[in-house]
Structure formats: C-alpha cells, structure tokens
Amino acid sequence: MKFIYPAVFRKTPEGNYTGFFPDLESCQVTGDTLDEAMDNANDAAYNWISVELEEEDCELPTVSDETDLDLEEGDIVRNILVNIRFMEGWDE
Numbered sequence: 001m002k003f004i005y006p007a008v009f010r011k012t013p014e015g016n017y018t019g020f021f022p023d024l025e026s027c028q029v030t031g032d033t034l035d036e037a038m039d040n041a042n043d044a045a046y047n048w049i050s051v052e053l054e055e056e057d058c059e060l061p062t063v064s065d066e067t068d069l070d071l072e073e074g075d076i077v078r079n080i081l082v083n084i085r086f087m088e089g090w091d092e
Helices: 034-054
Strands: 002-011 017-020 028-031 076-083
Touching: 002 034, 017 034, 028 034, 034 076
Parallel strands: none
Antiparallel strands: 002 017, 002 076, 017 028
C-alpha cells in the first residue's frame, strides 16, 4: 500500500536540514544534506505509519495540500512516498 505525505524541510543556520510532516504528529527528521533529510523522512514516515496501522483504532490523518501549509520563507516541501507491504497471508 502506498502513502504519500508532504514533508517540510528547513535549512538551519549550521547548514544542515530539519524536516517535519505537518500531518504526522511528532514525526521529525534531521540530515546533514537535503537528500539525507529526505531519506530520513522516508524512514520516519514508514515507522510512523507502520505503528499507526498496528493500532486497533487505526486512523491515518488526511493529507494536507501544500497550499494549506503554514510555510516560512525558504521552506522546501517534498511529497514523501512510503510503500508498506502487508505480508500476512502471503505464501512464498
């Protein structure tokens, strides 16, 4: 199953990047480069969504539109694709 959520990345004064998902509560990342922060964002979103899917009352948040995000000057928005495979009942 594929999930796509927007992530917002900001360059810090030190030159590295921080990122967060406006729709995934407390899902934040860092990276030395934008590419590294985006890779870390993919891992973080995967983990966040996987944990939520294991909950009995799973409620994944709706996806925000970029135009609805409260952005600061210089923010970089990227849609992060997470692909989760459900293995239950799958025979090799």
